[in-house]
Every structure is written in C-alpha cells, then in structure tokens.
Amino acid sequence: MRRCSAKDRRQAWRRGFCLLAVLVLTAGVLSLNRYVNTVVKPTLHELAEYEARSAAVQAMNRAVAAELTHSPGAVRRAFYAGLRACQSGCRSRRGRADPICQCRADRDGRSA
Numbered sequence: 219m220r221r222c223s224a225k226d227r228r229q230a231w232r233r234g235f236c237l238l239a240v241l242v243l244t245a246g247v248l249s250l251n252r253y254v255n256t257v258v259k260p261t262l263h264e265l266a267e268y269e270a271r272s273a274a275v276q277a278m279n280r281a282v283a284a285e286l287t288h289s290p291g292a293v294r295r296a297f298y299a300g301l302r303a304c305q306s307g308c309r310s311r312r313g314r315a316d317p318i319c320q321c322r323a324d325r326d327g328r329s330a
Contacts, residue, residue: 222230286293
C-alpha cells in the first residue's frame, strides 16, 4: 500500500473543499430561486395587475373628461336619450330588453 505524501493530502483537502463549496453555492442558488418563484413573483404580478388597472382607469377618465369638454351638448343628448329609452320600457332598437336597464330594474326590485 502506498503512503500519501503531505502534498497529496493538501490537494485532496483542496479538492474536497472546492467540491463542498460548489455544493453549498448550488444549494444557495436553488433556495434563492425557490424563494423568488414562491414569494417575489406573485407579489410582482399583483403589483403589475394593479398598475395596469390603474392606468386603464386613468386613460378612460381622461378620455371621458376630454369628450365632456369637447362636446358637452352631444354627451348630454346621448345621456338623456338613454334615460328616455330606459324609462319607456327598457327596449333596444331591436325590441330586446336593454341589459343596463334590466340591471337597474333588478337592483330596484321591479321588473323591466
């Protein structure tokens, strides 16, 4: 049986230490990846959905405000035309029940 020299023992120790360091780093990267996928990503998705909804609402509000300032008479006529249609039996032009008026009637507890 051959004896190990001091140099061989040091090389074996370094090899073992490097292998252990690589294994520890791999475990750390995998645990960080798991944390990101289970905690960080869902939170970021919720935040992105909130921001997208907020941007959509702001864009619609700006568009409505621009239309109101651009032609308030047309908006008023359209509003009152819809109101008259709803009060006159909630029927659309094709004779079907208007879904908005139906919802209002259901909310108020009466039939349309």
